[in-house]
Amino acid sequence: MDKLRTVLEHQITPNSFSKVKLIEISDCAKLVTIFPSHLVRNFQNLETLKVKNCNSVEEIFDHRELQDEKTHANVGGISCHLRYLNLQGLPKLKYIWSGDPKGVFKLVQDLQSVEVEECKNLNYIFSAPVAKCLLQLEKLEIISCGVTKIVSEDEGSSGVVRFHFPQLKHIKLKSLPKIKSFYPEVMFTLECSMLKELDIDVFDICNEILLSPVEKVIVPKLESLCLGAKTTTILYLNDQFQDLFRTLKILRVCDCSSLRSLVHTSYSSTLFRNLHTLEIESCDGLINLVTFSTLKSTLVRLQNLSIRNCEKIEEIISSTGHQVQHVEDDEIAFNQLESLKLFCLPNLKCFSREKCTLKFPSLKEVIVVACPKLEVFSSGILVAPLLCGVIQNKYLEGEKRWEGDLSNTVKGMFIDMQEEMAKGFPNIIKHPLHKKHELLLARGTHGCDGCGEYRDGWSYFCGRCEFDLDPGCALEDSNKTTNESGNEQVEESNIRR
Ligand SMILES: [Zn+2]
Ligand SMILES: [Zn+2]
Numbered sequence: 001m002d003k004l005r006t007v008l009e010h011q012i013t014p015n016s017f018s019k020v021k022l023i024e025i026s027d028c029a030k031l032v033t034i035f036p037s038h039l040v041r042n043f044q045n046l047e048t049l050k051v052k053n054c055n056s057v058e059e060i061f062d063h064r065e066l067q068d069e070k071t072h073a074n075v076g077g078i079s080c081h082l083r084y085l086n087l088q089g090l091p092k093l094k095y096i097w098s099g100d101p102k103g104v105f106k107l108v109q110d111l112q113s114v115e116v117e118e119c120k121n122l123n124y125i126f127s128a129p130v131a132k133c134l135l136q137l138e139k140l141e142i143i144s145c146g147v148t149k150i151v152s153e154d155e156g157s158s159g160v161v162r163f164h165f166p167q168l169k170h171i172k173l174k175s176l177p178k179i180k181s182f183y184p185e186v187m188f189t190l191e192c193s194m195l196k197e198l199d200i201d202v203f204d205i206c207n208e209i210l211l212s213p214v215e216k217v218i219v220p221k222l223e224s225l226c227l228g229a230k231t232t233t234i235l236y237l238n239d240q241f242q243d244l245f246r247t248l249k250i251l252r253v254c255d256c257s258s259l260r261s262l263v264h265t266s267y268s269s270t271l272f273r274n275l276h277t278l279e280i281e282s283c284d285g286l287i288n289l290v291t292f293s294t295l296k297s298t299l300v301r302l303q304n305l306s307i308r309n310c311e312k313i314e315e316i317i318s319s320t321g322h323q324v325q326h327v328e329d330d331e332i333a334f335n336q337l338e339s340l341k342l343f344c345l346p347n348l349k350c351f352s353r354e355k356c357t358l359k360f361p362s363l364k365e366v367i368v369v370a371c372p373k374l375e376v377f378s379s380g381i382l383v384a385p386l387l388c389g390v391i392q393n394k395y396l397e398g399e400k401r402w403e404g405d406l407s408n409t410v411k412g413m414f415i416d417m418q419e420e421m422a423k424g425f426p427n428i429i430k431h432p433l434h435k436k437h438e439l440l441l442a443r444g445t446h447g448c449d450g451c452g453e454y455r456d457g458w459s460y461f462c463g464r465c466e467f468d469l470d471p472g473c474a475l476e477d478s479n480k481t482t483n484e485s486g487n488e489q490v491e492e493s494n495i496r497r
Contacts, residue, residue, distance in 0.1 A: 388400075
């Protein structure tokens with residue numbers, strides 16, 4: 001509907017659309033305002049509003065006239081029962097609710113879900129008065145938008161501003177390159193007493209978004225946290241975060257390239273005590289996961305541990321600073337750990353170098369793919385009575401490998417790697433067809449991204465991009481091609497060990 005400019009004309013009777021519950025508007029190139037103020041009263045039973053791919057839309061609800069009418073005591077009766085608001089692909093959108101009428105509570109009181117995606121011109125989602133009325137809000141998802149804040153400043157307020165979202169269970173903030181904070185400048189408290197899932201992947205500023213001027217973040221029931229941010233160095237950051245992690249059951253950390261270690265040694269607290277799933281992906285600064293001394297008080301309930309595509313990690317449990325003082329210190333038990341995944345870790349040398357006994361009484365699944373330097377699993381005694389195979393295929397298919405126990409199986413895999421190297425197949429290469437990342441020698445059926453052929457067996461593999469080169473293409477091309485500075489490369493200098 002390229003020529004539609006307004007949804008409806010002025011001359012409709014107040015009850016014309018009172019039964020409409022759902023409105024979907026898409027691909028209207030000329031539409032500027034979805035609901036001018038005179039229309040709001042006509043859609044008193046509207047529950048769901050979806051607006052998609054409208055290139056000219058600047059505002060969804062225009063409340064400015066309502067505000068003026070208010071002085072004539074005319075707005076009191078207007079209420080709206082909107083529950084679901086979904087906005088997508090509105091490049092000119094400036095306001096979702098423009099103006100802040102005094103009666104705003106009646107317009108947003110029933111809102112349960114707000115999803116906003118691809119609205120590059122939008123500076124914020126809620127004004128402060130709107131944010132204070134969202135007592136039913138359960139879900140908030142903001143993806144690929146230009147927002148610098150979630151809530152805009154309330155000019156009339158002084159002192160600590162309090163935001164309370166009593167029903168909010170799920171927050172997702174993803175790809176928001178301009179965001180600076182949840183709420184700018186003044187101190188505020190943010191209470192989400194029911195929040196269970198927090199998913200934040202907002203480029204560089206994860207620290208600030210939760211912390212900058214925040215007086216207090218109250219999320220007593222947070223169970224799942226997904227973090228992606230380049231500047232986060234250590235996860236707990238400060239005391240506020242300690243509280244935040246105590247109830248956590250699922251933690252996913254992606255693309256935190258500054259992260260060095262999950263838990264700092266100076267905190268021997270009860271951090272992550274309730275964690276049952278820990279997934280770390282593409283954290284290239286990570287050198288170890290936890291130190292031996294902090295391990296005993298953390299991660300005790302862990303059931304699933306997955307570490308993928310981390311360039312630098314050398315060991316999972318680091319022995320740095322640890323001195324054995326008591327006999328019982330010589331044992332670590334991951335009593336509930338059932339699944340361990342080590343995937344594309346080019347520098348991993350061992351799980352633990354410590355000479356202690358490692359016990360995995362519940363461990364049933366182990367995946368070790370493309371860890372070319374993993375020579376031994378651990379230096380001490382290893383107990384994993386339920387385990388009877390290790391998955392070594394990158395697509396997690398085919399038969400499991402087993403040589404009596406986990407230690408011997410890992411050793412056997414390392415020997416295989418050494419044999420491949422002896423045949424002239426290095427285990428890590430850089431290749432001009434995939435300059436972004438190193439390629440690791442891994443097993444599995446693959447379609448070669450060089451020649452397009454399907455083969456079974458070894459290939460050079462990037463786990464982040466699922467990029468494959470069979471040894472023929474990988475080694476032949478790296479002989480001939482020039483590197484970025486234009487120098488001729490010989491095979492040996494192109495190979496990293
Ligand atoms: Zn090929
Ligand atoms: Zn890649």
